[in-house]
Amino acid sequence: MASLSPLPPPNPSSSNPERSRALNKIPPFFTKIPSWISLSSSAASSSSSSPLPFIRKDKNQKGFLENLHLVSLSKQGRFHEARQFLSFMDSSGILIGADFYKILFESCGAQRSLHDGRFFHQHMLKNIGRSDSYGVPGDCLLRMYFDCAGFDDARKLFEEMPNKRLNDWGIMISGYAENGLFHEAIALFYKMKSDGFRLEPTIITCLLRASSTALELELGRQIHSYVVKTGLVPDVSVDTELVNLYVKCGCLESSALLLDHMVESNVVAWTSLMVGYTQAGRQVEALVLFDRMMQHGVELDHFVFSIVLKACSALEDREAGWQVHGCIIKLGMDSDVSAGTPIVDFYVKCGSIGDACNAFDRISQPNEVSWSAIITGYAQVDRFEECFEIFRYLRSRDMLLNSFIYTSLFQVCAALADPNSGSQLHADALKRGLVSKLYGESALVTMYSRSGNLDYARRTFELIAEPDTVAWTAIIAGCAYHGRASEALELFKRMQSHGVKPNSITFIGILNACSHSGLIFEAREYLDSMSKFYRVKPTVDHYNCMVDVYCRAGQLEEAFKLIDSGSFEPDALSWKILLGGCTTHQNVDLGKIAGENYLKMEPEDAAAYVLTFNMYASAGRWAEAASIRKMMNGRGVKKEVSCSWITVKDK
DNA sequence: TTAGGGTTAG
Numbered sequence: 071m072a073s074l075s076p077l078p079p080p081n082p083s084s085s086n087p088e089r090s091r092a093l094n095k096i097p098p099f100f101t102k103i104p105s106w107i108s109l110s111s112s113a114a115s116s117s118s119s120s121p122l123p124f125i126r127k128d129k130n131q132k133g134f135l136e137n138l139h140l141v142s143l144s145k146q147g148r149f150h151e152a153r154q155f156l157s158f159m160d161s162s163g164i165l166i167g168a169d170f171y172k173i174l175f176e177s178c179g180a181q182r183s184l185h186d187g188r189f190f191h192q193h194m195l196k197n198i199g200r201s202d203s204y205g206v207p208g209d210c211l212l213r214m215y216f217d218c219a220g221f222d223d224a225r226k227l228f229e230e231m232p233n234k235r236l237n238d239w240g241i242m243i244s245g246y247a248e249n250g251l252f253h254e255a256i257a258l259f260y261k262m263k264s265d266g267f268r269l270e271p272t273i274i275t276c277l278l279r280a281s282s283t284a285l286e287l288e289l290g291r292q293i294h295s296y297v298v299k300t301g302l303v304p305d306v307s308v309d310t311e312l313v314n315l316y317v318k319c320g321c322l323e324s325s326a327l328l329l330d331h332m333v334e335s336n337v338v339a340w341t342s343l344m345v346g347y348t349q350a351g352r353q354v355e356a357l358v359l360f361d362r363m364m365q366h367g368v369e370l371d372h373f374v375f376s377i378v379l380k381a382c383s384a385l386e387d388r389e390a391g392w393q394v395h396g397c398i399i400k401l402g403m404d405s406d407v408s409a410g411t412p413i414v415d416f417y418v419k420c421g422s423i424g425d426a427c428n429a430f431d432r433i434s435q436p437n438e439v440s441w442s443a444i445i446t447g448y449a450q451v452d453r454f455e456e457c458f459e460i461f462r463y464l465r466s467r468d469m470l471l472n473s474f475i476y477t478s479l480f481q482v483c484a485a486l487a488d489p490n491s492g493s494q495l496h497a498d499a500l501k502r503g504l505v506s507k508l509y510g511e512s513a514l515v516t517m518y519s520r521s522g523n524l525d526y527a528r529r530t531f532e533l534i535a536e537p538d539t540v541a542w543t544a545i546i547a548g549c550a551y552h553g554r555a556s557e558a559l560e561l562f563k564r565m566q567s568h569g570v571k572p573n574s575i576t577f578i579g580i581l582n583a584c585s586h587s588g589l590i591f592e593a594r595e596y597l598d599s600m601s602k603f604y605r606v607k608p609t610v611d612h613y614n615c616m617v618d619v620y621c622r623a624g625q626l627e628e629a630f631k632l633i634d635s636g637s638f639e640p641d642a643l644s645w646k647i648l649l650g651g652c653t654t655h656q657n658v659d660l661g662k663i664a665g666e667n668y669l670k671m672e673p674e675d676a677a678a679y680v681l682t683f684n685m686y687a688s689a690g691r692w693a694e695a696a697s698i699r700k701m702m703n704g705r706g707v708k709k710e711v712s713c714s715w716i717t718v719k720d721k
Numbered sequence: 722t723t724a725g726g727g728t729t730a731g
Contacts, residue, residue, distance in 0.1 A: 314722065342723055414725095443726050512729060
């Protein structure tokens with residue numbers, strides 16, 4: 071039921087006749103270059119951050135397509151091909167447009183390729199000279215050099231700049247500071263002053279932002295005191311940056327104090343502190359701040375709503391969330407994607423898929439974040455078919471997809487144990503570069519192991535560059551799921567040798583592995599070592615795994631002793647496991663105790679009656695079995711009808 | 722200047 075329709079090729083518009091005509095005009099060499107992204111209009115317009123839409127106005131300019139192709143190669147990091155293509159452009163007399171130079175420099179910066187950055191810089195100097203009038207301002211070169219850690223190049227360029235603008239100083243100072251070169255940043259700061267520049271708030275702001283990005287609290291403090299001492303005119307952006315600095319560095323109290331004394335109330339500063347509170351798990355204070363903010367009459371925006379709704383869902387405070395939702399409706403912002411999406415997420419986190427859908431329907435132009443939020447919502451309530459439907463819809467419309475969507479769908483395939491859809495999605499995500507590091511990769515490991523292919527799960531795992539605790543746990547749990555205890559334990563050793571620390575869930579995997587392979591002694595050792603060596607406190611879940619270990623091995627008395635030992639607070643599951651063990655190993659005396667306790671704890675759970683009934687029945691104790699059946703009927707407990715599914719010819 | 726969606730278990 072969950073299989074996907076066959077996937078079309080990645081460039082859906084390759085058969086467009088207009089495009090074919092356009093391609094005929096360009097040299098044959100051009101068409102041989104394997105780059106579907108270059109010439110796909112959908113790719114060009116799919117990202118809001120794409121610079122291509124604004125370039126389109128020059129569409130008729132000579133060499134437009136070539137310029138487009140060149141920057142596309144550079145954006146993909148294919149600089150070798152880009153340089154080859156550039157030499158072809160040079161020989162054909164095609165110039166690089168100013169906007170395209172800018173993108174080339176941006177790409178070099180993004181890919182940290184100093185070598186190529188220098189090359190394109192030299193190319194520009196050779197062809198158009200050092201002229202801002204061409205439309206390539208020096209600041210994008212400065213930025214590129216800082217992004218590529220070409221500090222000397224940046225300094226040289228800056229020193230040679232005939233007309234240094236405020237912005238250029240700002241880039242230099244923050245560039246140094248963000249890269250940890252604080253002495254250089256401060257020296258330049260003083261140089262600027264001695265050169266007769268007034269210390270504009272923008273420069274102070276640059277330095278402060280760099281300090282908060284680098285978490286350089288001390289430097290930030292010094293700038294703060296400089297601001298106070300020199301009696302710089304109070305400035306709302308400086309104040310806001312200071313609030314942000316203290317938040318980022320974890321000094322929430324200082325930040326709150328500053329906020330109280332700001333010259334002018336500013337929504338960004340309030341939001342910043344709210345973020346600080348929520349990240350520190352102080353959700354209640356975030357809500358109190360929101361309340362105060364409203365009393366101060368600060369104009370609310372979607373950033374505030376998003377963070378306050380997050381606090382509400384973390385607190386599981388539906389009432390507060392509803393109020394915020396109401397507030398958003400009153401302001402008429404619920405149709406705005408930036409406010410609407412956090413509402414969807416809030417309802418998803420509360421498990422109210424219906425409310426989430428209603429909120430989603432109100433969004434006038436849902437974006438990929440909205441879609442991924444609603445897909446996650448459906449996945450959480452096991453409405454897997456809807457997840458696929460949405461995905462097919464997005465894909466058929468060639469809408470923007472992202473790694474979040476794929477990660478959720480991998481989880482769906484894991485839940486459905488559907489390797490067909492799973493591997494198609496995997497391939498699709500790979501082609502689009504949308505398997506996110508760790509998140510997506512761990513979900514894939516689980517997807518393959520759950521759908522029966524431990525071999526693929528292992529291969530996927532081995533391809534993870536730096537597996538974290540979650541990724542290791544995923545593969546360990548996968549091995550445990552397939553009863554491959556020795557592999558799981560081996561991986562656990564490897565994990566530690568890589569310096570990755572196990573967490574509570576890792577131990578569930580380890581104990582499960584032991585339980586499926588009858589490793590009683592080892593399980594006990596691991597359970598005991600948890601708090602001793604790993605500082606992970608065992609919970610009832612871990613003890614239940616241990617109960618399961620004993621039960622599967624037929625050591626029912628041991629299982630009972632553990633439950634009865636007082637070392638943990640047994641829950642219904644503890645008794646349920648023991649009851650199952652007693653049924654398998656025909657121990658009615660213990661089974662009776664287990665059943666009674668289980669029934670006492672979960673009187674509404676049909677399974678409690680059915681399992682107790684089965685235990686008596688399998689021992690031929692029909693009178694007791696009948697009394698259980700009678701008790702179940704008397705209490706009106708009904709067994710849930712179960713179902714399963716198979717896929718036949720994609721249906 | 723401030724945020725929003727996802728990873729591991731029984």
